[in-house]
Amino acid sequence: MSDPCPPSFPSDRSVQAPRSIRVALAGQPNCGKSTLFNALTGVHQHIANYPGVTVDKKSGHYRDGDLAVELVDLPGTYSLTSFSLEERVARAFLNDERPDVIVNVIDATTLRRGLYLTFQLLEMGFPVVVALTMTDVAHSRGLTLDLDILATRLNAPVIPVVGHKGTGREDLRAAIRAVAERTEPVTPASLNYGDMEDEVAALQARIADLPAVTDKVSARWMAVRLLEADSEAERILRRMVSNAHGLLDQAHQAAEAFEARKGRSVGDHIAACRDDLAGDIVATGTSRADTGRMPLTERIDRVLLNRWLAPAFLVLTVWIIYELSIVQGYELTKVTWPLLAGFRSLAGDVLPAAGFLHDPMVRSLGLWMVDSANALLNYVPIFLILFALIAILEDSGYMARIAFILDRILHRFGLHGQSTLPYILAGVFAGGCAVPGVMATKGIPDQRARMATILTVPFMNCLAKVPLYTLLITIYFPDTKGLILFYLSTITVIFALLIAKLLSVSVLRHMETAPFVMELPHYHLPTVTGVLRRSVDRTWLYIKKVGTVVVAIATIVYVLLQFPGLSPERQAAYHTRAEAAITDFRTALEGNPLAAAVPDQDSLTQLVNLYTDYRSDRMMVGSREAAEALDTRITENHPDLAPFVVRSRDPNAREAQKALRTLATERKELRREMKDERIVNSVLGQFGRALEPVTQYANFDWKINVALFSSFAARESSVATLGVLFDQPEGENQTLEERMGSQQKAAGYTALTAVALMLFFALYPPCLATTIMIRVQTQSYAWMAFSIVFPTTLALTMASLTYSIGAALGLTGLEMMTAIYLSALGLLLLVGFFRAPFGRTLPRPAYATGTEGRAE
Template sequence: MPDPSSPSDIAPTRLRVALAGQPNCGKSTLFNALTGLSQHIANYPGVTVDKKSGRYRDGALSVEMVDLPGTYSLTSFSLEERVARAFLRDEQPDLIVNVIDATNLRRGLYLTFQLLEMGFPVVVALTMTDVAASRGLSFDLATLSERLNAPVVPVVGHKGTGRDDLRAAIRDVAGRRDAIPPATLNYGDLEADVTALQVRIADLPAITDTVSARWLAVKLVEGDDEAQRVLRAHVNNAHGLLDQARRAAVAFEARAGLSVGDHIAGCRDHLAGDILATCVTRSDTGRRPLTERIDRVLLNRWIAPAFLVLTVWTIYQLSIVQGYELTKVTWPLLAGFRDLAGDVLPSAGFLHDPVLRSMGLWMVDSANALLNYVPIFLILFALIAILEDSGYMARIAFILDRILHRFGLHGQSTLPFILAGVFAGGCAVPGVMATKGIPDQRARMATILTVPFMNCLAKVPLYTLLISIYFPESGGLVLFYLSTITIIFALLIAKLLSVSVLRHMETAPFVMELPHYHLPTVTGVLRRSVDRTWLYIKKVGTVVVAVATVVYVLLQFPGLTPERQAHYHDRAEAAIADFRAILADNPLLAAVPDQDSLTRLVNLYTDYRSDRMMVGSRAAAEALDERVRETHPALAPFIVRSRDPDARAAQGALRDLATTRKELRREMKDERIVNSALGQFGRALEPVTQFANFDWKINVALFSSFAARESSVATLGVLFDQPEGENQTLEERMGAQQKAAGYTALTAVALMLFFALYPPCLATTIMIRVQTGSYAWMAFSIVFPTILALTVASLTYSIGSALALSGLEMMTAIYLVALGLLLAVGLFKSPFGRTLPRPAYRPEQGGAA
C-alpha cells in the first residue's frame, strides 16, 4: 500500500478505478453513464465472470473504469466475491468508487466498511436518490461523508445526474490519495486482538506492499482460508501469526459465546445502523412504494405462474419467431458474401473442385450457419437485458427456486432452460451462456450439463420426420411426450449429478435480492445485447471454423477409388459429347471450343440460375440479363432467354448438361460420404448400436449432427437415395425403405429418445468449455450423455421388442415411469441436497433473503 507519510505532489495522468457495489445497486447503469461507448468486455483470467472495463477522459486525466462483479461482501463464498477480492488485492486500483443504493443504505454499507478496511481511497456514489426521495428519505451528505471519511456523491445513473460531480470527486481524491488516512472500524471486545495482530503484520513489508495489514488481521482472526494462503505465500514462517490469530478467535468465542464471524458482522451492522440514524431522515409519504404495489400483483400465488408463462411466451414469440423472420433479411446478405467468396476463390471444375475452393466455401458455410442466427441472439439478449434491468429476472428465480432446488438446481436456472428450449424452439448455446449468473457453483454446473437436453429448434426437424412416418395418427401426443419428457430427464439427471460427481462442489449461501423495478434504458439494453452477441460470435465462431476443418477432412478422406473416379469421368465425357453432338451445326458452339471454356459456361449458368432465384422483380431480372450480356457477350446466348432458334437450342442443351453434371456431383458426394472416414466410423459402431436397432446410416446421421443438429435430417436425405426417375420426399423414401432397413416404430422411439439425450452440438460443447474453463467438463458433457442416451435407446428397443409393444405404447410407458420417478425424487429430501434456507419475500425490506 502507498506510504501515507510521503504524499505525492504530482497530479496523476492515468487512473485505474474499480467500480464496486452490491447486486442491483445501479452499478452497471452508472458504469455506462461514465464510460459511454468506450467499453470492452472479456472474462477474468480462469473464470467465466464478465470483466467489463471502459475509459473516459477528464481533461488531461485518462481514467480506466473496471466494473467489478456485484457482491454483497468480500468473503470467499461465491465466485463473484472471490473474483472481486482477487482483483482488488492483485491489481491494486488507484481508488474505488463504491456504488450504494440510497434506498438500502444500511445493507450497502456492509461492503463499504470492507473496502475501506482494505486501505483503498474510496468515493461513494449514492444511486437511486430519486427513488429514495419519493419514499420520503433525505440524507445529510456532509455528515455521511465525514463518518465514512470518503466523499459521497448523489447520482441518478440513467438520467446522468451527478456524473460530472462524481468525476470531479474521483479527480480530487486521486490527487491527494496518499494523504488520506484509511478509515477503520472498532470491533469491540475483539479490537485488542485485531490491533495486536495488525501491528505484527505491519512490520512485514512483503505483506504490506500487497494487502492492508488491518484487512489481513481481521481476515486471519475470522479464519479466512484465502487470507491464510496469502500470508503463507509472502511469509516464510507464518505459523506464529496464524497461531496468534487462532488463539485470539478461540479465546473470544469462549468468553463471548458466539463466533468471530457473527461478531464482526454484528459490529458492521451496528455501525451501519448508527450511521443511518445520524445521516438519514425519513418522512412518511403515506404511499406504498411502487415496487411493493407491483409485487403484490406479480408475486401473487395465482397470478405469478400465469404472468411467468406469458413472459416466456413473449420471449419466444419476439426472439425465436420474429427473430427467425429477420433471418430472411440477413440470409441474402450472407448468401451474397458466399457468392463473393466464390468469385474470389478458384473456379469450380466440371466434376472436381480445387481443394482451396471447396474448403474455403465449407468454411464460409460453417460461419454463415452461425451468423444466420445473429438476429435471434440480438433480440434474445435485448429481452434478457430488459428482464434484468427491470428487476423481473430476480422474480422469475424467486418463483421457481422452491421447485428447482429439490433437484439440485437454482431459481436462476430457469432462464437458461427457457433459452435452450423448455418448449420446442430454443438454442442451447445462449442457454449455457446464461448460466454465468447462477451464484451456486454446484447448481450452475448441474444447469450447464442439463441445458442441452432441452428441445432446441434444430431437433425439431428429426422429430417431425419420424413422427410423420411412424406416428401419423398420434403425432400430437408423441410430440407432447417429447417436449415434456426432456424437462423430466433434465431434472432427474440434475439430481443425479448433484448427489454424485457434483456432490463436493462448492455451494454459496442462498441470498436472493428482489431489486426495485426500473425502466430499462434503450442505450443500456442495446449495448448489452450487442456486447453479448459479439462475445458469442468471437468465442464460438473462431473455434467452429477450426473444427469445421477437421470435419471437412473426415468427409473427404479417403475419397473415391481410381475405378469409381474413372466411372464418373466416363459419364461426364459422355454427357459433354452429347452436348457437342446436339450443337454440331449450331454456330454458338464455337464459343466453347475446349473443356475449360465449357466448364466456365456451366459455372456461369449455375451462378446465373442462383442469382435469378434471388431477384424479386422483373426489372431486377432484366438488369441481371443485361449484366450477363455485357460481361460475357459470347456466352450470353446460352444463358439469357432469347427467341433466336440457335440460342434456344443451345440453352436446352446446356440445361441438360448442367443437370447431368449436378447429378454426377451429387452422386460422387454421396459415395464419398459413404466411403469416408465418417461413413466407415458409422459401420464400426453398429455392434454397439444394434441393440437400439441403429444401422450405419443412422449412426452417420447422428454423428454428423454433432456439428449441427440439422445435419441429421440432411445426412439422412443423402443416405436414402432418390429412386431413379422419381421425385420423392425424404419421408416417402424412408417409409418405402424402412422394411429393407429393418426400422420399426420402436426404432423411431429409440432414435427420438437418443436424440433428446444426445451430447450437445459442437457450438454448445465449445460454450461449455468456455463457461466451465475445463476440457474435462467439456469431455464429460460428451461422454456422459452418449452413454446415457445409448442406454435409454437400447433399453427402449430391447424391452419393447421383448414385450411386443407398439411404438406408442412403449413411449407412453417410458413417459409414465419417468414422471413417477420425478415425483418420487421431488418428494424425497436427499441428505446431500442443499440445506440452506429458502427465500422468503419481505415487502417491507424490498427484497428476499
C-alpha cells in the same frame, strides 16, 4: 460495542498527482452501477471477460481536464468473501491491480445493506468515494440524507447522483480527482470488532511487520480474513511469506478460543458488527418522514408476486421473450441470410474456380469454413433481440423476481431460479435453440447450479430436433401422433431435471455453492441507450469468441467427412458418366454457331460454373430491374458465354440453353452422388459401420449411425443424411417417409426402434455450435468433452435398454414409450419430494425485497 469508527491504521501510500488513474466501480447488484458507468464513460467503453472466467469485464475512459481516467466496472457483489465467482473476481482485481480510487456505488434506498460492502473496501485500505444512487427515489419516499454526517462517519466523500439523468456526474468526477490527487496521509474509517478487537489488533500488529504483505494488502483486512479462515486469504499469505504457519496457527487458535468463549462463530460476529455499525450510521445520517403511501415497487409486487398471479405473469413473460427473440428473431434471418449468402458468393469468386466434378481443396475447405461461420452468424438477429430483452428484464428488476418464483422448485434438482430462462430459450417443449440457452447461463451466480444448467440445456427440444421427430412419428405412429409428441415434448424436461440432480450429487458435488442472497430490487424504467449498448456488446463478444473456435472444429469435421475419399474405380465410373454427359452436350450443339465459344474442357467448365452462379444469383434478386441488371452484367463480362445463360429469343441461343441446362443438371447429380458416397466411405461413415456391434442393442444400423454423427454438426442434417442414405427407387417418386418406412420395415425395424432412436436423439450430445458455446462459457475443453461423452453414453444406454427390454417383453412402441414416461415422472416426483436420500441439501438463499429492512 465501542466507538465504531476509531482510527485503526494509516494509509499505506501517498499518491502523487497523476496524469492518468485507474478507478474501480464497486457495488452490490442492482444498485445502479451500470447506469452510472454509462453516464461517466459515454460511448468510450469496452466489454470483454476477465481472464479464465466468463464474468464480464467492462472498462471505459473519460477525461477530466488534463487527467485521463480509466473506469473499470467490477462485477456486482454483496461482499468481498470468496463464495461466488463474482466475489472472487472483484477481490482478485482489487488485490492484483490496486486501483487508485474506488467509487463505491450504494442505492440510497437500501443504505444499510450497501454499507456492508463499504466497510470491507475501507478495511482494504483503498481511497474510497461513495456515490449514492437513486437519491430521487429516496426523497420521494420521504428519506432525508445528511451527506455531511455520512461523509464524516465514513471519512470519505459522499456524492449524490442520479445516473440516468446525469445528476451529480460532474461532482463525482471532481471528488474522484480530489481523492486521487490527495498527497496527505488519510486515516480511513475502521470498524471496531468489540469482543474480538483484541484478537484482530494482535494479528494485525504481526502482519504490519511484514513488508512483503503490507506492500500488497492491508494488514487489518488480512487479519480479519485470516480469523474468518478465508481460504483465499490464506493462499495469498502463503504466497507472500515463506513460512506462514505461525500466523495461520495464531489466527486459528484465536478463532477457536473466541468461538468457545462466546458460543458464536467468528463470521457471525463480524457480520453482526458490520450490521450494527451500518444501522448506527443510517440512524444518525438519515431521517424518514411518513409519506402515508406504499412504495410503487411494493404495490407492483403485490400483483406480480401474488401466489396465484405470479405463475401467469411468468408464463406471459417467458412467452414474450420466446416469441420476440426466437420466433421473430428467426424471421429477421430472412433479411440477414441473403447478406451472408452474398458473402459466400463473394468468397466463391475469390477462391479458385470449381472443377467440373472435383473442386480444388482450397475452394472446398474455404467454402466449408464460410458455411460454418454463416451458420453461427445467422443467429445474430436472435441474439441482438435476446440480449436486449434480458437487459430490459435485468434493468427493470423483474429478472430477480423470475428467479425468486422458481428457485425453490428447481433447487430440489440442483438447479437455480435463473435456470428458467436458459431452458426456455433452448426450447423446453419445442422450437428454441441450445446456443442462446447456454449463453443465458452466464447470470447464474451459483457455480454448481450453473454447470448443471449448462450440461442439461441441450436436452431441451430445439427447433432442429423437430424434423427427425416428425419423420419417425409419421412413419411409425400415424394414429397416435399427438400423444407421442406430448411424451417427447415433456419427457425431455423430466430427463433434464433428473440428470441435473444426478450431476449435482456426483461430478459437480465438489463445486462451490454460495450462500446466495437474492435481492428483489426496485422497479426501474430501462434506458434505451443502456439496453442497446449491452445488446450490441454481448452479441459482439459472442461473434468474436465463437469465431475463433469454430475454425478449428470445422476443419476437423471437414477432414473426417472428406477422407479417405472415393476409390480409383469409383472415380473412374463417375468420370465416364461425366464424359458421356459432355458428349451429349456437344452432340446437341452440332451445327450451332455458339459451339465455338466452348472449344475445350476449361471453357466448358467455366460455362457451367457461370450458369450455376447465374441461377443462384437470379434466385436472390427481388425485382425485374435487378434481374435485368444481372443479365446486363453477365453480357458485358462474358459476351461469348452470355447467350448460353441469359434469356433470349434467338433459336440457337435457346437450343444452347436447353443443352446446357441438361448438362448442368447431370453435373449437379453426379457431384451430389459423389458427395454422398464420399460421406458413406469417409472416416465418419466407416466409424458408423464400426459402431454397429455396439448400436445393434438399440437396433441402429450404419445408416442411422452416420445420420446421428452428421447431426453433430447441425441437428437438421440428420434428416438430410437419411434422405441420401435411403435412395429413391428407380422410376418412382416416393417421399422420404415412404422410402425409409418401406426399407426399414423390410429389414425388420419396428416402432420400438423408432422410440429408441427418438430417445437417443433427445439425450444426444449438443450440436457443434452448442458445444463451442459450452467451451466458451466453461473456459474448459474438459467440460466440453464431458458434454459430448456423458450424453452419448447416457443416450446409447437408454436407447439400448428401451429396445432390448421392449423386445424381450413383446411391447409395442407406444406401450414402451408410455412405460418409460410414467417411470421417469414417478422418479421425478420421488426425487422432488424426498430429497434426503439423494445427497446433502444445499443452503437455501435469503430473499430480500428492495425496501429497507424487509426480508422474506
